Amino acid sequence: MKNLVILGSGTAGTMMANHLRPKLNKGEWNISIVDQYKTHYYQPGFLFLPFDTYTEEQVKKVGKKFIPKGVNYIQKKIEKILPEDNKVELEDETLDYDILIVATGSKIAPDETEGLLGPLWKKDIFDFYTFEGALALRNKLREWEGGKLVVHITELPIKCPVAPLEFAFLADSYFKEKGMRNKVDITYVTPLDGAFTKPTCSTALSYLLEEKGIKLEPDFAIERVDNENKKIIDYADKKVPFDLLVTVPTNMGDEVIERSGMGDDLNFIPTHKHTLQSIEHENVFVIGDATNVPASKAGSVAHFQAETLTDNILLYLKGYKLKEEFDGHANCFIETGDKKALLIDFNYVTEPVHGTFPFSKIGPLKLLKESVFNHWGKLVFRWIYWNMLLKGIAIPFVSRNMSFKGKVFDIKK
Amino acid sequence: METTIAGYKINTTEDGYLTDFSQWTKEIGEGLAKEQGIEMTDKHWEVVEFLQGKHKEDTALSIRGIKKSGVIDIKSFYALFPGGPLKKSTLIAGIPKPKSCI
Numbered sequence: 001m002k003n004l005v006i007l008g009s010g011t012a013g014t015m016m017a018n019h020l021r022p023k024l025n026k027g028e029w030n031i032s033i034v035d036q037y038k039t040h041y042y043q044p045g046f047l048f049l050p051f052d053t054y055t056e057e058q059v060k061k062v063g064k065k066f067i068p069k070g071v072n073y074i075q076k077k078i079e080k081i082l083p084e085d086n087k088v089e090l091e092d093e094t095l096d097y098d099i100l101i102v103a104t105g106s107k108i109a110p111d112e113t114e115g116l117l118g119p120l121w122k123k124d125i126f127d128f129y130t131f132e133g134a135l136a137l138r139n140k141l142r143e144w145e146g147g148k149l150v151v152h153i154t155e156l157p158i159k160c161p162v163a164p165l166e167f168a169f170l171a172d173s174y175f176k177e178k179g180m181r182n183k184v185d186i187t188y189v190t191p192l193d194g195a196f197t198k199p200t201c202s203t204a205l206s207y208l209l210e211e212k213g214i215k216l217e218p219d220f221a222i223e224r225v226d227n228e229n230k231k232i233i234d235y236a237d238k239k240v241p242f243d244l245l246v247t248v249p250t251n252m253g254d255e256v257i258e259r260s261g262m263g264d265d266l267n268f269i270p271t272h273k274h275t276l277q278s279i280e281h282e283n284v285f286v287i288g289d290a291t292n293v294p295a296s297k298a299g300s301v302a303h304f305q306a307e308t309l310t311d312n313i314l315l316y317l318k319g320y321k322l323k324e325e326f327d328g329h330a331n332c333f334i335e336t337g338d339k340k341a342l343l344i345d346f347n348y349v350t351e352p353v354h355g356t357f358p359f360s361k362i363g364p365l366k367l368l369k370e371s372v373f374n375h376w377g378k379l380v381f382r383w384i385y386w387n388m389l390l391k392g393i394a395i396p397f398v399s400r401n402m403s404f405k406g407k408v409f410d411i412k413k
Numbered sequence: 414m415e416t417t418i419a420g421y422k423i424n425t426t427e428d429g430y431l432t433d434f435s436q437w438t439k440e441i442g443e444g445l446a447k448e449q450g451i452e453m454t455d456k457h458w459e460v461v462e463f464l465q466g467k468h469k470e471d472t473a474l475s476i477r478g479i480k481k482s483g484v485i486d487i488k489s490f491y492a493l494f495p496g497g498p499l500k501k502s503t504l505i506a507g508i509p510k511p512k513s514c515i
Contacts, residue, residue: 155475161513191476192513193500199427201515219497221476223487235476235487236496250477264472265481273471294473296514330514344515352515 002029004313005088005097007078007256009035011043011390012288012302013103014066018392019310021068032072032095034088038063041131042385044299044378047163047335049134050126050141051174058382060131066390078104081260083281099283099313102262102269104254106159106289106297108133112250113154115225124230125245128167129159137246141174146183147243152232153190154222157266158251159289159297162344164188165195166335167246172212173337181213189217189232189240200351201344204368208336251297253290268292273348274324276309283316285309294348295328303389304329307400329402331357333378341374343367345402353407358397360406367407419444430504434468437507446505449494453505457493459484461506468508474499475511 004020006013017033024031045059067073079089081100088095108129110116116125126140127133151168158164168188175181188195188209195209195216196202209216220234231239253267262269262280270279271291278284287309288302295301308326315322328348335341343365344352356363365377388395416425419440424432429445431437442461446453463484467474476499479490494501500510 155477156511156513157473162515165515190513191499192511193497196515197510197512198515205515219500221487221499236491265477294471332514334515346514 002098003096004029004031004099004101005095006031006033006101006103007035007081007088008103008105008254008288008290009033009040009063009067009073010103010105010288011299012105012290012306013101014040014063014390015303015306015392016101016103016287016309017071018066018068018390019306020313021070023310023314026070030072031070032074033067034074034076034078034090034095035063036075036077038075040066040390042382044160044385045382046128046131046134047166047170049131050128050137050167051170052138052142054382056131056135061386066386068391078256079259081256081262083260083262083278083284086283097283099316100281100285101309101313102257102278102284102286102290103288103302104256104290106251106253106268108249109252110247110249112252113222113225115227116247116249118225118227120225120227120230120245124243125225125247127247127249128163129248129251140244144244146175146180148185148187148241149244149246150187150189150232150240150242152188152220152222152240152245152247153192154248154250155191157268157297158248160332161296162332162334164190164246164248168214169208169212169337170335171246172214173339176338185215186213187215187217187240187242189220191219191221193218198351200353200368204354205342212337251289257290264292266292272324273328274326275312275322276305276326277312277316277322285313293326293328295326296330296332298330298332299385299389300331301329303395304331304400306392307394325401327401329400331398333374333381335375335378336370339375340370340372341378342370343374343377345407347402350402350404355407357406358403362406418448428510430509431507434465434507442505442507445507449501449505451494451501451505454493456485456489457502457505460490460493460502464502464506465508468506473511474503 040063042059048054076090126137175184257263257267269286271286273293289297312322346352357365503510
């Protein structure tokens, strides 16, 4: 028997188990998936938890439920990957593999910023990239009486790069609904040179910040948090005061990647951006947030990658050349508040475009334009995630590579 | 769009970044720097070359990358390219500025 081992049973790892089990002969291949945690979180839901839009139960389920029959589910800690020996050390056993898929994701590393884990952490400073952080922030917002709300990105890359902006938009709606918007001052702080950094988007969307009265602090690369005076301070000594700081800390790949000496500065694994094969080891493949490919770290990206990677693993096993197919395709809803949302569709080289999705001229979803329908799309997506996406069921009419039908490339339109 | 820098015609994005790195020369880099009010020194060029190397490797550019580069420390980086050092140094280097997905 040969062994295929998947590390991580998050979005990407679970999808790969579901894709590969029916395609690999059971008499020939064992498939194992390893994850130390029991719970599978619907991470896009973390954006809605702080505003009491979703309940705790709506964003978490037992992970094992989504692993197909015939796949060996191992709930243990991964100590180290030994790619030269084709082995993975777990807490109390060692697995041999013929093929390894690394899907260990990314997570926040607040200790990378001086003062972030100081006395104000979880009192006046929160993250919403973890279940615990989003819940603590929900409890804070329920009783908060207003003041300076600062929504902040530490550095890139981060998981779901639009989430902090969505957070600012949803905060505007939330405080309006609570009748206390006039007591809250919202500032969006980013290390980039604007909230929108691509010409198509800044042309189409710049009005949003102004319309919602959200202040912008661009080019802010944080050096430290001053807990005593409640300020964040950047390398140019710029200071932004806050009463409530909602920050997206540095995002890094899992520590096991560092322990195994397989990652870059941020523990992301060097990966071929079109085939998803690791650069260093030909029988190691990497998917989702764990890679260093210049695509967005997002569930939709992992979904499109999974289709290409499944084909490539089958090609690899037969000794054929891999398809250089993955194009960086991402397709994301962006909540803009007031029960509206945008939808964006883009890849490595093409910026988000206007048009309709998924059907040319028909839609029903509109790209790069706010609509109520897009907001429903985002809410329906939670059902799609649990019932289709994780199981590796293709989403009808949405292809792995970006389609150019029904899209408008002139940014003035 | 097409524009003229240091007597050369170049193609740039609306915010002034070269769209085709093969058009870049040191004279153009110098011209782009002048427009930013920056007089290039050896240290400036060292940073620009480092960034161009990283861009060639398809590595995302960040303040962290600068910190670990061994080429320059952050405070001096800010002093060399005041007011948004990454966006200014990438512009001078003829490579795209760091972007998000929107």
